[in-house]
Amino acid sequence: MLKKAILPAAGLGTRFLPVTKASPKEMLPIVDKPLIQYSVEECVRCNIDEFIVITGRNKRAIEDHFDYNCELEETLRIKGKEAHIPELNIQNDLNFAFIRQSKPLGLGDAINCAKAFVKDEPFAVLLGDDIIDPDDTLLADMIAIYEQYKSPVIALQEVPLEDVSMYGVISGELVSGQLYKINGLVEKPKVEEAPSRLAVIGRYILTPDIFAELDVIPPGRGGEYQLTDALSLLLKKRVIYGYLFKGQRYDAGDKFGFLKATISLSLKRPEYTEKLKKYIKELASGF
Ligand code: G1P
Numbered sequence: 001m002l003k004k005a006i007l008p009a010a011g012l013g014t015r016f017l018p019v020t021k022a023s024p025k026e027m028l029p030i031v032d033k034p035l036i037q038y039s040v041e042e043c044v045r046c047n048i049d050e051f052i053v054i055t056g057r058n059k060r061a062i063e064d065h066f067d068y069n070c071e072l073e074e075t076l077r078i079k080g081k082e083a084h085i086p087e088l089n090i091q092n093d094l095n096f097a098f099i100r101q102s103k104p105l106g107l108g109d110a111i112n113c114a115k116a117f118v119k120d121e122p123f124a125v126l127l128g129d130d131i132i133d134p135d136d137t138l139l140a141d142m143i144a145i146y147e148q149y150k151s152p153v154i155a156l157q158e159v160p161l162e163d164v165s166m167y168g169v170i171s172g173e174l175v176s177g178q179l180y181k182i183n184g185l186v187e188k189p190k191v192e193e194a195p196s197r198l199a200v201i202g203r204y205i206l207t208p209d210i211f212a213e214l215d216v217i218p219p220g221r222g223g224e225y226q227l228t229d230a231l232s233l234l235l236k237k238r239v240i241y242g243y244l245f246k247g248q249r250y251d252a253g254d255k256f257g258f259l260k261a262t263i264s265l266s267l268k269r270p271e272y273t274e275k276l277k278k279y280i281k282e283l284a285s286g287f
Pocket of ligand 1: 127130166168200201227
């Protein structure tokens with residue numbers, strides 16, 4: 001059973017300045033929940049209950065969000081607003097560990113910070129910028145593939161050619177349905193050098209042997225230690241699968257992607273569905 005997830009949350013959020021100057025981007029709200037909570041809830045739906053959050057400077061709010069707030073609960077009780085208390089305690093029955101990545105050395109380095117805590121178990125990695133529609137079952141599907149093959153599984157999405165340079169891109173062969181056997185990976189290639197339009201998106205099921213590769217990779221694209229480079233090394237030793245996701249993903253680390261996620265996920269909240277549809281129609285009639 002896969003029980004652990006690593007949530008890298010040390011990034012500076014430069015795509016989202018100025019709000020990320022003093023606030024963690026992982027705490028940006030979509031409706032009333034911070035981005036990182038969507039990742040946690042996605043894991044909880046897959047029975048993952050151990051979280052290793054890789055944080056950095058200016059990220060204290062994340063720890064506070066997944067902790068009890070005794071004073072707030074007491075105040076809510078006194079004011080007769082205890083109905084809110086259950087929604088404050090998503091951390092009940094979950095275990096959180098917070099590790100600080102002391103320098104912004106990249107995703108590979110961030111994941112390597114969790115090495116001592118993962119030990120010899122497989123684990124999920126969720127990049128919180130990528131919000132997967134909560135009605136989709138991407139992570140559960142990836143875990144099922146892992147259970148079947150006992151091999152790492154990476155989520156893929158077909159992206160427009162002009163966007164490949166924002167992603168890790170794979171070459172691979174279709175095994176069946178949405179499953180690819182990966183032959184090669186390259187981090188943020190130039191359009192003319194991209195091996196395909198199959199981009200790595202922020203969901204991975206990894207095995208602990210990735211840590212040995214993370215230990216030996218040199219700095220890669222952007223001078224950072226890249227997970228993609230460690231996966232390329234691992235690929236020489238074992239099979240890695242790619243799972244083509246056909247559902248809805250939002251890049252909420254990008255301002256426009258965040259707006260789209262906010263609108264779409266608000267429309268899924270029963271208390272706002274009709275009101276928001278009406279409002280959008282009103283707005284659109286003025287375009
Ligand atoms: C990271 C990975 C990249 C992947 C992307 C998915 O890049 O390095 O391979 O395609 O996440 O969101 P980042 O967006 O953190 O620069």
